[in-house]
Amino acid sequence: MQKYSNITATIALAKASFRSIMRSPSAVVFTLAFPLIFILIFGFLGGGGTRIDVGITPGSDMNNPVIGMLDKTGMIRLVKNKTKAEFDKLLEKGNVDAMIDVHRKVNSAAYSVNVIYTSASRDKGGILKSVLNNLFYDKTLKPSIAEIKENTITVREYKTIDFILPGQLGFSLLSTGVFGTAFVFLSLRQTLVIKRFFATPVKRSSIVIGEGIARIGFALIGALFIILIGHFFFGFTLVHGVFTVANMLILATLGVIVFMGFGFIISGVAKSESMVPPISNIVTLPQFLLSGTFFSIEAFPTWLQPISRALPLTYLNDAMRKVAFEGMGLWDVKFQIMILLLWGIGIYAVAVKVFKWE
Amino acid sequence: METKKAIITVKDLVKKYDDFVAVQGLSFEVYENEIFGLLGPNGAGKTTTLEIIETLRDKTSGEIIVDGFSVDKNPQEIKQIIGVQLQAAGYYPNLNLIELLELFAGLYGANIKPMEMLEKVNLQDKAKAKYKALSGGQKQRFSIATTLINQPKIIFLDEPTTGLDPQARRNLWDLITEIRNAGTTVVITTHYMDEAEQLCDRVAFVERGQIIALDTPDNLIDKLVNSGFERKKEVKKANLEDVFINLTGKEWRE
Ligand SMILES: Nc1ncnc2c1ncn2[C@@H]1O[C@H](COP(=O)(O)OP(=O)(O)OP(=O)(O)O)[C@@H](O)[C@H]1O
Ligand SMILES: [Mg+2]
Numbered sequence: 214m215q216k217y218s219n220i221t222a223t224i225a226l227a228k229a230s231f232r233s234i235m236r237s238p239s240a241v242v243f244t245l246a247f248p249l250i251f252i253l254i255f256g257f258l259g260g261g262g263t264r265i266d267v268g269i270t271p272g273s274d275m276n277n278p279v280i281g282m283l284d285k286t287g288m289i290r291l292v293k294n295k296t297k298a299e300f301d302k303l304l305e306k307g308n309v310d311a312m313i314d315v316h317r318k319v320n321s322a323a324y325s326v327n328v329i330y331t332s333a334s335r336d337k338g339g340i341l342k343s344v345l346n347n348l349f350y351d352k353t354l355k356p357s358i359a360e361i362k363e364n365t366i367t368v369r370e371y372k373t374i375d376f377i378l379p380g381q382l383g384f385s386l387l388s389t390g391v392f393g394t395a396f397v398f399l400s401l402r403q404t405l406v407i408k409r410f411f412a413t414p415v416k417r418s419s420i421v422i423g424e425g426i427a428r429i430g431f432a433l434i435g436a437l438f439i440i441l442i443g444h445f446f447f448g449f450t451l452v453h454g455v456f457t458v459a460n461m462l463i464l465a466t467l468g469v470i471v472f473m474g475f476g477f478i479i480s481g482v483a484k485s486e487s488m489v490p491p492i493s494n495i496v497t498l499p500q501f502l503l504s505g506t507f508f509s510i511e512a513f514p515t516w517l518q519p520i521s522r523a524l525p526l527t528y529l530n531d532a533m534r535k536v537a538f539e540g541m542g543l544w545d546v547k548f549q550i551m552i553l554l555l556w557g558i559g560i561y562a563v564a565v566k567v568f569k570w571e
Numbered sequence: 572m573e574t575k576k577a578i579i580t581v582k583d584l585v586k587k588y589d590d591f592v593a594v595q596g597l598s599f600e601v602y603e604n605e606i607f608g609l610l611g612p613n614g615a616g617k618t619t620t621l622e623i624i625e626t627l628r629d630k631t632s633g634e635i636i637v638d639g640f641s642v643d644k645n646p647q648e649i650k651q652i653i654g655v656q657l658q659a660a661g662y663y664p665n666l667n668l669i670e671l672l673e674l675f676a677g678l679y680g681a682n683i684k685p686m687e688m689l690e691k692v693n694l695q696d697k698a699k700a701k702y703k704a705l706s707g708g709q710k711q712r713f714s715i716a717t718t719l720i721n722q723p724k725i726i727f728l729d730e731p732t733t734g735l736d737p738q739a740r741r742n743l744w745d746l747i748t749e750i751r752n753a754g755t756t757v758v759i760t761t762h763y764m765d766e767a768e769q770l771c772d773r774v775a776f777v778e779r780g781q782i783i784a785l786d787t788p789d790n791l792i793d794k795l796v797n798s799g800f801e802r803k804k805e806v807k808k809a810n811l812e813d814v815f816i817n818l819t820g821k822e823w824r825e
Binding site for chain 2 (some may be wrong): 217218221222224225226228229230232233236237400401404405406408409410411412413414415
């Protein structure tokens with residue numbers, strides 16, 4: 214008799230599971246349709262709001278009428294007390310639309326105003342320009358302003374899609390990992406499919422790994438699809454092209470493995486299939502809302518931010534954005550990866566305890 | 572009479588579910604290449620006994636040897652040489668019959684032609700159908716096909732003919748006889764005594780977890796007759812089942 218092969222069994226299971234997933238409408242809807250709908254909405258919506266964030270260059274004079282007047286317009290939010298390096302980052306991302314530097318001219322009572330616009334925020338830069346022009350011709354200010362020097366720096370444009378897509382991708386991975394895994398293992402157990410498997414020589418580890426391979430494969434195909442649609446139809450930035458995509462897929466794999474752990478736990482805790490969605494939502498919804506899927510975490514009230522920073526999806530989203538837009542390598546996001554791994558260890562420690570085979 | 576070689580030996584098998592004793596000290600042997608029937612009322616402990624031999628449930632005490640392997644020490648080896656039809660089981664969702672058989676081929680590490688397996692149980696027309704879409708009898712037949720994938724030495728059939736029409740039942744008897752003639756040992760449970768009488772070489776009657784009789788159907792019947800038993804009503808030369816078969820033919824139904 215030929216020797217029994219665990220690998221053959223695992224592959225057979227992965228193949229069966231993958232076929233089954235591809236034919237299950239809910240899996241396809243959660244993994245692809247939802248994220249794509251959000252990407253579409255935000256892709257066409259574009260960057261909302263006309264508030265203009267203007268950074269004050271470190272070392273600038275603060276007690277001058279120009280800055281005071283800008284503050285009063287109500288349209289402009291002044292960003293102070295950051296280092297040059299921090300401002301560069303913010304400018305690049307379009308979180309700061311322009312920089313302003315006001316200095317008293319040498320041997321003069323008048324001020325010199327130095328404005329730097331960025332290519333990332335052309336529209337807002339234009340608005341700021343007209344606001345400044347108005348100020349320049351304002352009767353009360355006129356005598357004190359000697360000149361306005363303007364410059365535009367070119368930065369890579371950070372589009373809405375560059376923020377939205379990684380968030381949607383992360384959420385897609387979260388739902389596939391959690392819902393898919395929880396449903397499959399609960400239903401295989403309850404419909405006695407697993408019992409029939411146990412009458413064959415297959416190992417338990419083969420069942421888990423086979424299911425895992427199928428789920429990861431499906432999630433990665435979904436991720437690739439989302440990235441490509443984002444790139445070719447909405448101009449999603451992939452700094453190093455294919456290399457960036459590969460890095461994103463590696464992060465996606467890590468993410469879905471961690472999230473599957475939640476699924477294993479839920480399949481063990483839930484008593485019936487109808488209990489899966491509510492329990493899964495307890496896991497996914499807070500992350501959907503608080504992990505920077507739609508808004509930058511920095512926009513949240515300060516008391517909420519520590520909660521956001523505790524969630525695994527936050528770190529996956531963060532790492533994805535850094536890799537995709539800033540062109541970082543995986544080593545540059547090792548902190549985010551480490552937090553995800555820690556979550557993974559914790560989740561699987563619980564999963565091993567509560568997972569049920571029968 | 573030649574001495575027969577036991578392929579399954581069950582000794583003092585006890586199974587407790589909490590306080591309830593479902594199997595109380597069963598001992599029996601199944602001989603190589605026979606069709607062995609486990610008979611008895613609902614809840615007698617037939618399924619429990621089978622599933623313990625199949626290594627799917629733990630026993631409370633006792634000793635079981637299957638083809639030289641102990642259920643305690645070598646469950647993996649046992650699983651490789653047995654085919655199992657469970658009284659209640661499910662199959663992977665969203666897959667058609669061919670795909671399910673491919674999956675089981677992988678799980679058993681066997682090389683099979685799925686279509687040939689389906690032909691054995693006359694399901695070739697349903698090759699692309701999902702398990703869910705099969706009728707009760709077709710489901711049973713498919714289950715039996717899955718037990719043959721690894722060319723097992725022993726197959727266990729837990730009520731394989733429950734819910735089948737008379738034709739399907741008779742054809743299944745033929746299939747089971749063929750399987751046995753090909754050298755496989757068959758352990759079967761059923762609630763149909765005509766079936767046990769026709770099919771089984773030996774039967775064990777189980778009640779409340781104990782064996783109350785074990786012999787060939789012939790011997791058991793003779794013993795009863797010799798004790799002076801008589802049927803209340805004279806039997807006619809045919810029964811209603813014969814009428815059914817006569818009216819509807821012997822062919823498998825869809
Ligand atoms: N998992 C279980 N937990 C508790 N009791 C059980 C369990 N499985 C079976 N039993 C009990 O053990 C007894 C034997 O059950 P078993 O399924 O072996 O009967 P059976 O002879 O196969 O009956 P049937 O002819 O109805 O299939 C029954 O009283 C049943 O209620
Ligand atoms: Mg039973």
